[in-house]
Amino acid sequence: MxxxxxxxxxxxxxxxxxxxxxxxxxxxxxxxxxxxxxxxxxxxxxxxxxxxxxxxxxxxxxxxxxxxxxxxxxxxxxxxxxxxxxxxxxxxxxxxxxxxxxxxxxxxxxxxxxxxxxxxxxxxxxxxxxxxxxxxxxxxxxxxxxxxxxxxxxxxxxxxxxxxxxxxxxxxxxxxxxxxxxxxxxxxxxxxxxxxxxxxxxxxxxxxxxxxxxxxxxxxxxxxxxxxxxxxxxxxxxxxxxxxxTLAVRMDRHLANAQIIAERLTEHPAVAQVFYPGLASHEHHELAKRQMSGFGGVVSVYLKQDTREAANTVIKALDMLLMAPSLGGVESLINHSASQSHSGMSREVKDSLGIREGLLRFSIGIEDVEDIWHDINQALNTVA
Ligand SMILES: Cc1ncc(COP(=O)(O)O)c(C=O)c1O
Known part of the structure; x- marks a missing residue:
């Protein structure tokens, strides 16, 4: 099977x-x-x-x-x-x-x-x-x-x-x-x-x-x-x-949406760097192609303005995406790793791992990709 x-x-x-x-x-x-x-x-x-x-x-x-x-x-x-x-x-x-x-x-x-x-x-x-x-x-x-x-x-x-x-x-x-x-x-x-x-x-x-x-x-x-x-x-x-x-059909949509969003994010004026294994620019893109059959639904970015204030401005400007400390559901979410999943780490450890204040992680859901992009794009525009 x-x-x-x-x-x-x-x-x-x-x-x-x-x-x-x-x-x-x-x-x-x-x-x-x-x-x-x-x-x-x-x-x-x-x-x-x-x-x-x-x-x-x-x-x-x-x-x-x-x-x-x-x-x-x-x-x-x-x-x-x-x-x-x-x-x-x-x-x-x-x-x-x-x-x-x-x-x-x-x-x-x-x-x-x-x-x-x-x-x-x-x-x-x-x-x-x-x-x-x-x-x-x-x-x-x-x-x-x-x-x-x-x-x-x-x-x-x-x-x-x-x-x-x-x-x-x-x-x-x-x-x-x-x-x-x-x-x-x-x-x-x-x-x-x-x-x-x-x-x-x-x-x-x-x-x-x-x-x-x-x-x-x-x-x-x-x-x-x-x-x-x-x-x-x-x-x-x-x-x-x-x-x-429904895992197979959901994952197909997650990763198709994530690829489109990741590519568009690389062009956004508020974004300094995009992290997604499906981008040719990702440090482990070749390895990802070798050991994975798709690149997943999570996309992270560094904002050009590397501050908690800028991250918060983007989060507050979102209409559809919610901020929540998880991922992998049908709905798109945003996460601020420095204050959520990695809040237990000291500043030194966060720095060594690249967990910056201006880092935002998106769990790209299975909604229509244009609706997801519309919301992310307009929220990022507030700090562009
Ligand atoms: C990669 C990873 N491992 C483990 C866990 C812990 O799982 P749970 O929150 O279901 O206890 C999480 C939760 O965010 C996770 O993202």
């Missing part, structure tokens, strides 16, 4: 659910046994649930992994992976431009629990090997394209090196989705998604999804999920299952 078909038909058999076309919502905390030790498939909701199972199996199939797990939020999923594969004394090497919340979890929690946290610019492959030699990390954590400047890492090359030094590779695939990039086929061991974003696609669910390549490692992560309990509820799973059925 091809991706769009697999997103609709894999992992669900209507014959097992009274011929219901859509997976029913099993709003249950438990299932009854008729006798001690009866081998029934589902017993207790923290361990498993039939609706959740269909979602987990669907995403595992799309990401080409052995098992999937659905969590109450993206951060619950990341935390579960790190708990399952790291122990005190271990080192994690993470991409420097990691998602802000994951940065906070590493620096404010894991670093105090005896985990050595090393951030590195892994967009430059040569940075990795000396760090692997020095730290012998248990885990290398990647994000590509990264938030908000859409930087890419060479996934296959990083995995090959990391594995030579005995490290596992975890990968945040939130921005690309399995439709545009399947990192397990490039060597990644564990995939993570904030399903809150594109997999859900309608901005009405918080969820994390983890897919593990190897069955034994999947069991370790699953056991950690069962013990710590941050599972996703059946209703949320049904919403995200519905979202995934």
């Amino acid at each position: 091809k991706f769009a078909t697999e997103a609709i038909h894999s992992s669900y058999n209507p014959d097992e659910h009274n011929r219901a076309i859509m997976p029913p919502i099993y709003q249950n905390s438990m299932f009854a046994l008729k006798e001690i030790g009866e081998p029934i498939p589902y017993r207790y909701g923290r361990v498993s649930n039939p609706t959740r199972q269909v979602l987990e199996d669907t995403v595992a199939a799309l990401e080409k992994g052995s098992a999937g797990m659905a969590f109450a939020s993206g951060m619950a999923g990341i935390d579960c992976i790190w708990r399952a594969v790291l122990k005190p004394g271990d080192t994690i090497i993470a991409v420097a431009d990691i998602y802000g919340g994951a940065y906070d979890l590493l620096t404010e929690v894991y670093a105090h629990w005896g985990i050595k946290v090393v951030f590195a610019d892994l967009t430059v492959l040569a940075n990795l090997e000396p760090l692997l030699q020095e730290h012998k990390p248990a885990l290398v954590w990647l994000e590509s394209p990264s938030n908000p400047l859409l930087r890419l890492v060479d996934i296959e090359a990083v995995c090959t090196l990391a594995h030579q030094y005995g490290a596992l590779v975890g990968f945040d695939n939130t921005f690309a989705t399995p439709y545009l990039q399947q990192p397990i086929s490039m060597g990644v061991d564990i995939i993570f998604h904030s399903a809150t974003k594109y997999l859900c696609g309608h901005s009405d669910v918080m969820m994390g999804i983890v897919v593990v390549k190897d069955a034994a490692l999947a069991k370790r992560v699953r056991n950690m999920q069962i013990m710590t309990g941050a599972i996703s509820g059946p209703m949320d799973c049904a919403f995200v299952l519905r979202g995934i059925k």
Whole structure:
């Protein structure tokens, strides 16, 4: 089956659910046994649930992994992976431009629990090997394209090196989705998604999804999920299952719109620089063409006026686009990374990552592209 078909038909058999076309919502905390030790498939909701199972199996199939797990939020999923594969004394090497919340979890929690946290610019492959030699990390954590400047890492090359030094590779695939990039086929061991974003696609669910390549490692992560309990509820799973059925068509529109908006932004007098992997001017355009089948729906810009005031003037001038701390829904959004997703970072760290006050990130939705452009253009004109 091809991706769009697999997103609709894999992992669900209507014959097992009274011929219901859509997976029913099993709003249950438990299932009854008729006798001690009866081998029934589902017993207790923290361990498993039939609706959740269909979602987990669907995403595992799309990401080409052995098992999937659905969590109450993206951060619950990341935390579960790190708990399952790291122990005190271990080192994690993470991409420097990691998602802000994951940065906070590493620096404010894991670093105090005896985990050595090393951030590195892994967009430059040569940075990795000396760090692997020095730290012998248990885990290398990647994000590509990264938030908000859409930087890419060479996934296959990083995995090959990391594995030579005995490290596992975890990968945040939130921005690309399995439709545009399947990192397990490039060597990644564990995939993570904030399903809150594109997999859900309608901005009405918080969820994390983890897919593990190897069955034994999947069991370790699953056991950690069962013990710590941050599972996703059946209703949320049904919403995200519905979202995934339209992922391919939504992503096609997101990226077609984003390409047009990115190209027009390069011509706008208020804009100093545009970040979108689909632009030939993007530092990792060639790599993006090689390892992704499309460039995604997120576009970022530096304003010529690099101030919070200018950013705020643009945000306030928007009529249709709303400012919100997320992305990946059908509606276009604007985000000010310095005061939202990356607010936990010091000014020095923000500067080193290029998180300027005049940086704006657009999540380009699936509305008519002329309406999106009309709104962005007129708002940017206020600071041109
Ligand atoms: C790239 C990335 N990873 C992880 C997360 C965290 O996911 P959640 O907000 O669903 O907990 C986010 C949320 O913005 C994200 O953008």
